[in-house]
Amino acid sequence: MGQGKKSFLHHECWEVVKDCSRFKIIPTGPAVVLNETPLHDSPLDSPMEMESPLPHPPRPIGRKTAKAKRGSTSNNECVQFLEQIAKNTALRIERDLKREEADMSRQEAFAIQQQHA
Template identity: 45%
Template sequence: MDSPMCQDSPIEKEPRPIGRMAAKAKRGSNSTKNTSKYLEELSKMQAMRIEMDMKQQEHDRAMEVEYAKEREYVRQEKIEKRDRETMAMDTTHMSPETKQFWKLERRDVMRRRLFRDDRPSNTDWLNDQNH
């Protein structure tokens, strides 16, 4: 308890200075708050980075799929162009061996066109009971 003289004194009493251990504890709690805020921000940034990476991977996959479709389209176009050229080849002035070669090439083209796996079968007429 305070002495009676201290209570009656007109001079204001200054607060007692904080002790070493109390100062350290105060600093420690403040640093813990800063650390937790820093860790929160770090985890938010890491989550944002992961989300951005996932979006980039999805975009890359979509681009790869589109690129593969484009390559397949170009490949099919080249095959069709070559097939048209083969079918249009004029063999009237060729040697018999060359004519035979182009005849076999035409047969291969026709076989590929008639028996494609990605279209309905062109051989259904073979199984038709009306014939």
């Protein structure tokens, strides 16, 4: 390997992917002329028609957009999950307070019974 030159060793791989649309070479330069005469003489083969690009398939969704979409649903799920935890905690606190009140009233009733006995 010389200065800045690299040899390509994966020819089998190229044979597989060379026909994929991603690797097609689309000419973007000026029309080829021979002796200052355009090669396409007939009006049907005008350079404008030759240079018009092939219609591209719609682009696949990007990673950032996909993550943002995924994040918005998971964010929503997180919010619902946290709200459920808050509700459960509030219910548990309320239940514990009622138990404590019931225990206190039982203890008071027991103390009153002990005093009268």
